[in-house]
Amino acid sequence: MPELILGVESSCDETGLALYDSERGLVDEVLFSQVDIHAVYGGVVPELAARDHVRRLPLLWRELRRRTGQRRADAVAVTTGPGLIGALLVGVNFARALAYAWQVPLIPVHHLEGHLLAPMLAGILPFPALALLVSGGHTQLIAVHELGSYTLLGESVDDAAGEAFDKAAKILGLPYPGGPALADLAASGDGRRYRLPRPMLDRPGLDFSFSGLKTAFRLQAEGLPQRDPQARADLAAAFQEAVVATLCEKCRRAIEATGMKRLIVAGGVGANRALRQALAQLAEAEQVDLYFADLAHCTDNAAMIAVAGAQRLGAGRSPLETVAVRPRWPLQELMP
Known part of the structure; x- marks a missing residue:
């Protein structure tokens, strides 16, 4: 019924x-x-x-x-x-x-x-699966065995990814909410101009950390040339690329460690187009099925x-x- x-x-x-x-x-x-x-x-x-x-x-x-x-x-x-x-x-x-x-x-x-x-709002969601939950308050990799049965594989030890986006946007003087504003600015930038760290990729494990990236970003922002407006967009693009690369690499490691062939991406940062594109490429390379919530x-x-x-x-x-x-x-x- x-x-x-x-x-x-x-x-x-x-x-x-x-x-x-x-x-x-x-x-x-x-x-x-x-x-x-x-x-x-x-x-x-x-x-x-x-x-x-x-x-x-x-x-x-x-x-x-x-x-x-x-x-x-x-x-x-x-x-x-x-x-x-x-x-x-x-x-x-x-x-x-x-x-x-x-x-x-x-x-x-x-x-x-x-x-x-x-x-599930867009169709059937199969379990078991690996899930990347990425939002303003949480960045977690979770093994989803069935409804209500979850194993935490890794999480942020400081700022969540969405929180890091918001703080970086505030450093650049972008309006609230900062994450979407920074992503919009990054769309017109060249992320290769500035080199920012990929936190915790030099050590094993599936935990995240974005506070060091935020500090490196702030130091770069303080030295931006005043007469080069393109520099802000390039730095925003570099920041976004660093976050996306970190999330993707941790997902790749989780796929390798668990052997799961389904990846769910959920949370507000899951609407980020650069992240969606990068994860789609990862899913194709690793031969896993990828599931997103629709943008709305x-x-x-x-x-x-x-x-x-x-x-x-x-x-x-x-x-x-x-x-x-x-x-x-x-x-x-x-x-x-």
Whole structure:
């Protein structure tokens, strides 16, 4: 019997709702980005994020009802972590109220599992697989054995890749959000003009580090010639190439170490075109199948939460039960 799942996402600075049909797929979704709210501060302000989620969620639900004609769902899936605690609480309380009113299951969803399952919105996602989860808060290589069974192979010991992009953009004086702005600037640059390090490629293992790259980038930026505007684009391109080369080499090592023949790429940095092109070349060379979330679902969204909720519907909870919010929540603690 088909099930209609309402997904609720409010872990950071995007407010999202989505309706997902277990047989027909995504019905519709609505998303509000708080970029303009936080841009003046150069980053996300947690209190402002939580307050705006309070304002937006009822309005988005009204809009989703208008567009779909649906006035209820068979279950409600909501992000319960990791993320900003205030923002998470807003979404969980909204979801719990709807689940209680409808007397339907309330399904807690791990935000990162949602990202891993986002490619399911574009088709079937086969397991087992190797996953590169790369975003503003996380850079991880994960062995995905089955739904809920994950082994962490490597992660960033300092900045995540997306965070490094944002910091490099800020050094160049680019607007918030910095990652896409730096990628746009890099598109007109020549990455061969400046040589930047590829962190931790000179040692074994699958962990990442981007703080040394960021420092090298800052030192180069401080010496940029004032009368050469092309230099900024060239340095941005060099930075992007260094990050992409590092991510690709670690993926190659993980493929070699695990023998897995499927690679999933998830998270906001997965929308970076240079990274997509480089990973496509790697996948062809290593003869592995490559799966991306579509561009609209790389960043935070409720559709991926609804999909994850659909997969875990049998493990849903009563709306009367307490659902714990976990700002920090290692993915490997999940159960199948």
